Amino acid sequence: MAASLNRNVFLLFISVLCFCHAVYGQWPIPYRRYKSRPISNSYCKAGVIPFCPTGQIANSMPKFKPDDKVQLYALKKPVWQFKFGDTLGKFHIMHDALGISNLNTGMNYTMEWYELFQLFNCTFPHVVNDSLLWCNQGAACIYGGIEDRLWKENGTLQLVATTNGDVFNQFAEWVLWDNTTGLYYETWTVRDKPDGKMWFDSFDCASWVLRAFQEFGKLGVKFDQTVKLNYTRINLFSDMPKYLGNQSMVFANKTLGNDIMKFYSKFQAHVAGPLLIEHLISALEEILIQNKFYFFYNEEYWFLPMKSPHVKLTYNEIPLPS
Numbered sequence: 001m002a003a004s005l006n007r008n009v010f011l012l013f014i015s016v017l018c019f020c021h022a023v024y025g026q027w028p029i030p031y032r033r034y035k036s037r038p039i040s041n042s043y044c045k046a047g048v049i050p051f052c053p054t055g056q057i058a059n060s061m062p063k064f065k066p067d068d069k070v071q072l073y074a075l076k077k078p079v080w081q082f083k084f085g086d087t088l089g090k091f092h093i094m095h096d097a098l099g100i101s102n103l104n105t106g107m108n109y110t111m112e113w114y115e116l117f118q119l120f121n122c123t124f125p126h127v128v129n130d131s132l133l134w135c136n137q138g139a140a141c142i143y144g145g146i147e148d149r150l151w152k153e154n155g156t157l158q159l160v161a162t163t164n165g166d167v168f169n170q171f172a173e174w175v176l177w178d179n180t181t182g183l184y185y186e187t188w189t190v191r192d193k194p195d196g197k198m199w200f201d202s203f204d205c206a207s208w209v210l211r212a213f214q215e216f217g218k219l220g221v222k223f224d225q226t227v228k229l230n231y232t233r234i235n236l237f238s239d240m241p242k243y244l245g246n247q248s249m250v251f252a253n254k255t256l257g258n259d260i261m262k263f264y265s266k267f268q269a270h271v272a273g274p275l276l277i278e279h280l281i282s283a284l285e286e287i288l289i290q291n292k293f294y295f296f297y298n299e300e301y302w303f304l305p306m307k308s309p310h311v312k313l314t315y316n317e318i319p320l321p322s
């Protein structure tokens, strides 16, 4: 009896160990790639500005002659500059993009990866019909021209490398692949502590620019190493996250489903306001006294046992590929 009990405990221990390994085996949790991009729920509507109003038609990229001379620019501007000028820039809340200049054709292009339905919709779901609905897709937008003043005046317009049309054309294929497989925006970076182990990486405009630079690096592009660039991150701090499951799994448990809805019901102002970030941080401060956060990643929920300093904005340097 005791022996079989021990054996069962041992098996349980092993299976828990295996489960933990399968789920917690690698941190940060890899961002999920998909086979194709679904159309968002018709409930999701862009309020202030539509996504990519002047962009190229979907799934197309400009094609360059192989020996065209091509310059790459790092672009930054304060988030919502069109509405609030450089206000958010003062807090280092910056939007990142990539500028491409074809010196042979004289054509300029701007490439950005951003939210289809704005930042708040990518950060919190809507509580609708006793359920949660996310409008959290992000995608790449490419349009003609680089609006010098827009980037330079309160941000950055910085030449980082020179390459050729052949490399650009290979990069363009990567952009299209990335755009059909990486679908969901992630606002937060989740860490153990400042500079500590990362549990989840963000997936936002800055991470797209960083991926793009890496891709150019892999294609052999040499970057100007004297250029230093910092990137905005909104960090959450927690002990090891606990996996909860996808929407149908968490809602199968009434207590859990209700608790998650209660949590998100505090974040239902899905509009851009001048003090949005400030409201957000203060609402978070309040809720984080309870040290709990229901986090959504790869279309699955996790419980974050939050701890001090809970939430923090950072603007640190990430070197260009060498």
Ligand SMILES: *[C@@H]1O[C@H](CO)[C@@H](O)[C@H](O)[C@H]1NC(C)=O
Pocket: 043, 044, 045, 046, 047, 048, 049, 117, 118, 119, 121, 135, 270, 271, 272
């Ligand atoms: C967020 O999504 C809701 C629902 O689709 C929409 O009404 C609202 O305009 C969106 N917010 C912004 C800022 O686009």
Ligand SMILES: *[C@@H]1O[C@H](CO)[C@@H](O)[C@H](O)[C@H]1NC(C)=O
Pocket: 037, 052, 055, 056, 057, 058, 059, 060, 061, 139, 140, 141, 142, 175, 176, 179
């Ligand atoms: C990326 O996908 C979005 C959403 O389908 C689309 O609007 C956009 O044009 C695509 N971008 C490119 C460069 O194909």
Ligand SMILES: *[C@@H]1O[C@H](CO)[C@@H](O)[C@H](O)[C@H]1NC(C)=O
Pocket: 081, 082, 084, 085, 086, 087, 149, 150, 151, 153, 154
């Ligand atoms: C830069 O910020 C100032 C001060 O907020 C604002 O007046 C100006 O319009 C901004 N520049 C651009 C290009 O938006």
Ligand SMILES: *[C@@H]1O[C@H](CO)[C@@H](O)[C@H](O)[C@H]1NC(C)=O
Pocket: 073, 101, 106, 107, 108, 146, 148, 157
């Ligand atoms: C292209 O953009 C670069 C960087 O903003 C600028 O220096 C250049 O004048 C632009 N070229 C054209 C033809 O607009």
Ligand SMILES: *[C@@H]1O[C@H](CO)[C@@H](O)[C@H](O)[C@H]1NC(C)=O
Pocket: 043, 128, 129, 133
């Ligand atoms: C919510 O329920 C109403 C009534 O059944 C329905 O008309 C509406 O489409 C539902 N909304 C969503 C987003 O599913």
Ligand SMILES: *[C@@H]1O[C@H](CO)[C@@H](O)[C@H](O)[C@H]1NC(C)=O
Pocket: 246, 247, 248, 249
């Ligand atoms: C949720 O996960 C379960 C178990 O892994 C799976 O059977 C189900 O299809 C998933 N549901 C959704 C909506 O992804």
Ligand SMILES: *[C@@H]1O[C@H](CO)[C@@H](O)[C@H](O)[C@H]1NC(C)=O
Pocket: 253, 254, 255, 256
């Ligand atoms: C349901 O969720 C609650 C709250 O997270 C948890 O305490 C409970 O054990 C769960 N019940 C089942 C059957 O998983």
Ligand SMILES: *[C@@H]1O[C@H](CO)[C@@H](O)[C@H](O)[C@H]1NC(C)=O
Pocket: 092, 230, 315, 316, 317
């Ligand atoms: C940029 O990042 C570096 C190192 O991460 C930091 O020392 C510096 O203060 C940052 N610059 C700004 C303007 O925050």
